[in-house]
Amino acid sequence: MKLVITDLHVTVETEDGPKEILKGVTLTINEGETHAIMGPNGSGKSTLAYSIAGHPKYTITGGSVTLGDQDVLAMSVDERARAGLFLAMQYPVEVPGVSVSNFLRTAKTAIDGEAPKLRTWVKDVNAALQQLNLDPTFGTRNVNEGFSGGEKKRHEIAQLELLDPQVAVLDETDSGLDIDALKVVSEGVNRFRAREGKGVLLITHYTRILRYIEPDFVHVFVDGKVAESGGKELADALEANGYDKYLNPASA
Amino acid sequence: MTVTESVRSALEQDKVESHLNPVGSFDVADHPVPTGREEIWRFTPLKRLKGLHADAEFMPSATSCTWNTPAGVHIEGVSGEEARTLRGISGLVPNTRHAARILAEVPATLLIDVPADTEVSEPVVVDLHGEDVAVTEAGHVAMRFGAHSKAIVVLNHTGSSTVAAVVEIVVGDGADVTVVSIQDWADDAVHLAHHQALVGRDATYKHAAISFGGDLVRMDANVTYDGPGGSAELLGLYFADAGQHIEHRIFADHNAPHTKSNAIYKGALQGDKAHTVWVGNVLIRKVAEGIETYEENRNLVLTDGCRADSIPNLEIETGEIEGAGHASATARFDDEQLFYLQSRGISEKEAQRLVVHGFFNDLIRKVGVPSIEERLLSTVEAELAKNVLKELF
Numbered sequence: 001m002k003l004v005i006t007d008l009h010v011t012v013e014t015e016d017g018p019k020e021i022l023k024g025v026t027l028t029i030n031e032g033e034t035h036a037i038m039g040p041n042g043s044g045k046s047t048l049a050y051s052i053a054g055h056p057k058y059t060i061t062g063g064s065v066t067l068g069d070q071d072v073l074a075m076s077v078d079e080r081a082r083a084g085l086f087l088a089m090q091y092p093v094e095v096p097g098v099s100v101s102n103f104l105r106t107a108k109t110a111i112d113g114e115a116p117k118l119r120t121w122v123k124d125v126n127a128a129l130q131q132l133n134l135d136p137t138f139g140t141r142n143v144n145e146g147f148s149g150g151e152k153k154r155h156e157i158a159q160l161e162l163l164d165p166q167v168a169v170l171d172e173t174d175s176g177l178d179i180d181a182l183k184v185v186s187e188g189v190n191r192f193r194a195r196e197g198k199g200v201l202l203i204t205h206y207t208r209i210l211r212y213i214e215p216d217f218v219h220v221f222v223d224g225k226v227a228e229s230g231g232k233e234l235a236d237a238l239e240a241n242g243y244d245k246y247l248n249p250a251s252a
Numbered sequence: 253m254t255v256t257e258s259v260r261s262a263l264e265q266d267k268v269e270s271h272l273n274p275v276g277s278f279d280v281a282d283h284p285v286p287t288g289r290e291e292i293w294r295f296t297p298l299k300r301l302k303g304l305h306a307d308a309e310f311m312p313s314a315t316s317c318t319w320n321t322p323a324g325v326h327i328e329g330v331s332g333e334e335a336r337t338l339r340g341i342s343g344l345v346p347n348t349r350h351a352a353r354i355l356a357e358v359p360a361t362l363l364i365d366v367p368a369d370t371e372v373s374e375p376v377v378v379d380l381h382g383e384d385v386a387v388t389e390a391g392h393v394a395m396r397f398g399a400h401s402k403a404i405v406v407l408n409h410t411g412s413s414t415v416a417a418v419v420e421i422v423v424g425d426g427a428d429v430t431v432v433s434i435q436d437w438a439d440d441a442v443h444l445a446h447h448q449a450l451v452g453r454d455a456t457y458k459h460a461a462i463s464f465g466g467d468l469v470r471m472d473a474n475v476t477y478d479g480p481g482g483s484a485e486l487l488g489l490y491f492a493d494a495g496q497h498i499e500h501r502i503f504a505d506h507n508a509p510h511t512k513s514n515a516i517y518k519g520a521l522q523g524d525k526a527h528t529v530w531v532g533n534v535l536i537r538k539v540a541e542g543i544e545t546y547e548e549n550r551n552l553v554l555t556d557g558c559r560a561d562s563i564p565n566l567e568i569e570t571g572e573i574e575g576a577g578h579a580s581a582t583a584r585f586d587d588e589q590l591f592y593l594q595s596r597g598i599s600e601k602e603a604q605r606l607v608v609h610g611f612f613n614d615l616i617r618k619v620g621v622p623s624i625e626e627r628l629l630s631t632v633e634a635e636l637a638k639n640v641l642k643e644l645f
Contacts, residue, residue, distance in 0.1 A: 053595050056587065081597035093592035097610025106606060107596035142610070163596065 001068035001084055001166040003029040003052075003199055009062035010044075010051045018059065021047040023224035025063070029167060031197040034213065036235065038204055039221030040243040045203045046090065048221075049171040052201075053087040054080050067167060082111055084166030088156040088173050094144040100155065101125065101139035104162060111163055128158045131191070133184050150181040157188035167199040168192060174209035186212030207239040222246040276345030280356055283349035292348070295529040295561055297497055300468045302388055304416040304444045305350050310357055313391070314384035315413050317362065322374045325403065326365040335361040338394040342420035343476055344448040351446050354390045354418045361392045364405060368398030368424060375404040375432075375621055382413025385440045390416040395431065399424035399452065404621055407433045409443065410465075416444040421459075425452040425479065430460070432621060436631065437465035445471045451511070453479030460619045461517075463490040463498045464631055470499040477508040486515040486547075488530070489615050489628070491635045492558070494523025502547070503533040506540035515547035518615050520608060521558035522639040530580075532564040536573060544574040551582040552611050554604075555639060605636055 010022035021044045029035050039045050051058045052065060054077040065072040070083050095103065104125055109115045116124075129138050132154040144152055153173055160168055170189065174182055190213060192198055202213060210218075210232065218234040219226045220243075227246050228234065277283065285306040286293045298305055319327055330338070339355040346352035366372060378393075397403055401424060423429045435443060443466055451457045463469045475484040484504060492498045504513035519528045532547040551560035564578035585604060593603035609632060616628045 055591055076600070077591060077594035078597050078599050078603075081595055087595050089592070089595075093586075093588045095589050095593065095607065095610055097613035098606050103593075103596075103606070106598055106602065107593075110597035110599065110602065142614075159596065 001197070001199070002031060003167045003201070004066045005052070005063070006065075007063040008048075008051065008060070008065060010047055011059045011061050012047070012057060013059070020061070021058075021224055022051065025225055027219065027226065029199040029201055031199060033217065034193060034200040034202060034215045035217045035219060036202045036204060036210055036215035037219050037221050038207070038235065038238055040247060041205065043221045044224040045205075045221050046171055049087055049169045049201075049203055052080075052085065052169055053077065078110065081163075081165070086160055086163060086165035086168045088153075088160060088168065088170045090172040090175060092144045092152045092156055094142070096142055096145055098143050099140055100143055103143045104139075104159065107159070107163060124162060128161050131161075132158050132188055134158065149176040150178065153177060153185055154181065154188070157185050160192055161188060164195070166197070167201065169201045169203070171203045172205060173202075174204055174206060182209060183212060189213050207235045210235045220246060276347040278340070278346060278352060278355060280349060280352045283346070283352050285349060292501075295531075296470055296499055297468065300442065300497065301444060302414050302442055304388060304390075304414065304442065305348070308388040308414075310353070310390040310416075311387045313389045314387035315380050315382045315389065315391075315411070315415060317378065317380050319376065319378040320374075322372050322376060324366065324370040324372050325376055326363075326367075327376070327378075328363055329360050330363050331360040335359065335392070338363060338420070339392065340420070341394055341396070341422055342448040342450045343478075344418070344420055344446075348446070350390075350416045350444060351418050354392055354416060358390050358392045361394050364393070364395040366397045366401045366403045368401055370398065370401045370403070372401070372403040375406050375623060377406045377408060379408045379410070380413075382409075382411035382415065382437070382441060385412035385414055385442070388414045391418075393417065393419040395419070395421045397421075397423050397427045397429045400426040402428040404430040404432070406621065406624065407431070409433070409435050409437055409441075412438045412441050414442045417446070419445065419447045421447065421449040421457070423449060423451045423455045423457045423482075426454050427452060428456045430458040430620065432460040432462065432619060432624065433471065434624070435461075435463040435466055435469045435471070437469070439465065439467060441466040441469075443469045443471070447471065447473045449475045449484070451475060451477050451482035451484055454481035456483050458485040458487065458620070460487040460489070461500055462488070462619075462628065463500070464635065466496065466498070468497045470497075470501075472501045472503065474503040474505065475513060476505045477511045480508050480510045482508065483512040484514070485618075486513065486517075487615060487618055488515075488517030488519075489612060489619075490517070490519040490528060491632065492519065492521045492526040492528045493635070493638060494557075495525050497527045497529075499529035501529075501531040501533065504535070504545060504547075506534070506536045506543045506545065509540055510542040511540065512543065513545045513547070516615060516618070517549045518551070518612060519549075519560065520552045520554055520611065520635070521560055522554040522635075524557040526558040527561075528559075529561045530563070532578065534564075534566045534576070534578075536566075536568045536570060536576060538569045541570055541572040542574055544576075546575070546577045548579040550580075550611070552608065553582060553584050554608070608632065608636055
C-alpha cells in the first residue's frame with residue numbers, strides 16, 4: 001500500500017497559542033520503497049511521525065494523508081495501526097504491570113482481528129526476540145519498564161517484525177544506540193524491508209544508520225517541510241557538509 | 253542486659269509527643285464519641301457508620317463465620333475469661349471508642365492459634381458472610397503465631413453487615429505470617445476495622461487489605477515491633493465505585509531497632525462520589541536506629557466526580573536510620589501510555605483495561621497467595637466492566 005502525504009500542515013498548542021510546525025509536507029512512499037528523512041533538531045521530523053500516527057497533541061490544519069485508498073486522518077490512532085501503519089518511537093512508553101508477551105499478543109490480536117494460533121505465535125515471538133538479541137525472559141518483563149535504551153529500540157523492531165504493517169515510520173530509531181545494537185536493529189528493519197511491498201519512512205538526525213539501511217530516497221527536512229530530495233548521495237553530502245547550507249543559506 | 257530488655261527500658265523513657273500516637277486506654281469512658289473534627293476522623297462520613305463509632309448496640313451476630321482447619325492450626329470461638337485474656341495481646345491499647353468498646357464488651361473471640369515451629373501448608377480461610385445489614389454488631393479476632401511458624405490467614409468478608417472489628421495479630425520471633433483481609437461486601441455493608449500486629453524479633457509479617465465492596469469500609473492496619481529485626485509489608489488494593497467510601501490507614505510504629513516497614517497501597521476510583529482515603533503514618537522512635545521504611549500510595553482516577561485523599565505522615569525522631577521515604581500519586585490515565593498501546597492497534601477501551609490490570613498486577617503478585625490471585629484479577633475485571641469497559645459488554 002502506498003502512503004501519500006499531501007501538503008500537510010500541523011500545529012501544536014503552545015502558551016502563546018497554536019504554533020505551526022509542519023508547513024506543507026508532500027511525500028509519496030510507494031510499495032517497496034525506503035525513504036530517509038534527515039534534518040536538524042527542531043525541523044519537525046518527529047512531528048511528522050507522530051502526526052501520521054495520530055498523536056492527540058498535534059492538530060492537522062491542512063492537507064491529507066492516505067494509505068492505499070484510505071483516509072488516514074479520519075481514523076483513530078488504533079484504526080491507523082490496524083490499517084497498516086506502524087510507528088517505532090524514539091521514546092517508547094513504560095506500561096507498568098503489563099508484560100511484553102501479553103502486550104504483543106494483545107496487539108497482534110487487535111491487528112489481525114483474531115487471536116494468533118498459540119503454538120506458532122510463541123515460536124514467532126521467541127524467534128523475533130532472539131534475532132534482536134533479546135533474552136527469552138524478555139517476554140515476562142513489563143513493557144519498557146527498566147529497559148535500557150537499546151532494549152527499548154530492539155523491542156520496537158521486534159514489534160515491527162511481529163505486527164507486520166504495510167508502512168513503518170521509524171522515528172530516530174538509531175538514537176542512543178551503540179554500534180552493535182545499531183547493526184542488530186538495522187538487520188531487523190532490513191528483514192522487514194525484504195518482505196513484499198513494505199514501505200519505510202526512516203527519520204534520523206545522523207547518516208550513520210544509512211550505512212546499514214540503504215534508502216531509495218533521501219529528503220532533507222528543514223523548518224517544517226522538505227527542502228531538498230534526492231538519492232542516497234544526498235546523505236553523503238550531508239555527512240560531509242552538515243545542515244549549515246539549509247539553516248544559513250547566506251553563508252553557503 | 254539482653255537486647256530486648258534494653259529496648260523495653262528505652263521505650264519506657266520514650267515519651268513521644270506525636271499525634272500519631274495518642275495515649276490509649278482500655279476504659280471506654282476515656283474515649284468521647286467522635287464529632288468528625290478529630291484528625292483521625294476528619295475524612296470518615298460518621299453518619300454512614302450507623303453508630304459503630306459511637307454507641308450502637310452490639311447485637312447478636314447476623315454474620316455467619318466458617319473456616320477450614322489445615323493441619324497444625326487450632327481455631328475456635330472462645331468466650332468468658334479465656335476471651336478476656338486475649339484482649340490486647342497484640343499490645344493494643346485502644347485509642348478509639350469503638351476499639352475500647354469491642355475489647356470491653358464483645359463476649360467472644362475467634363482464636364486462631366498456630367504453634368511454634370509449625371508450617372501450615374495451605375491458607376486458613378475464614379469466611380464471614382453478613383446476613384442482615386440492620387444488625388449492628390462487633391467482633392474480636394486473635395491470631396497467635398508461634399516462634400518460627402509459617403502461615404497464611406485470609407479473612408474473607410462478603411454479604412451485608414454493619415460490623416466493627418478488632419483483629420489482633422501476634423507474630424512470634426522468626427515467624428513468617430501473611431494476613432489477608434478481603435472486603436468483597438455487598439453495596440450496603442458498613443465495616444469499621446482495626447488490625448493490630450505485634451511483630452516479633454526477626455519475624456516477617458505481611459498484611460494485605462483488599463477492599464472492593466461496601467458502602468463504607470474503614471480499616472486501620474497498625475504494626476509495632478516486639479524486638480529488633482522484624483519486617484512488615486503492608487499492602488492494599490481498593491476499587492471504589494460511585495458513592496462508596498473506602499478508607500485505609502496504616503501506622504508503622506518503629507519502636508525497635510533494625511526493623512523494616514514497606515507499605516504499598518493502590519486504588520482505582522470510578523463513578524460519582526467515589527471517595528478513597530489513604531493515610532500512611534510512620535513513626536521512627538529515638539530507639540529505632542538502623543530501621544528502614546518506605547510507603548507508597550497510588551490512585552488511578554478513571555472517571556469524573558471521584559475524590560482520592562492521600563496523606564503520608566512520616567515522623568522521624570532519630571537520624572540514625574537506613575532509609576525512610578514515601579511517595580504518593582493520584583492521576584488519571586496517562587495519555588502517552590494509551591497512545592503507545594493504541595498505536596499498536598489496541599482499541600482505547602482495551603488499552604485502558606490493560607493499564608488498569610497492569611496497575612494492580614504487581615501488587616496482586618506481591619500478596620503472594622496463588623489461590624486468591626485469580627479471584628482478585630477477575631474482581632478487578634468485574635469492577636472495570638461496571639464503567640470503563642461498559643460499552644464492551
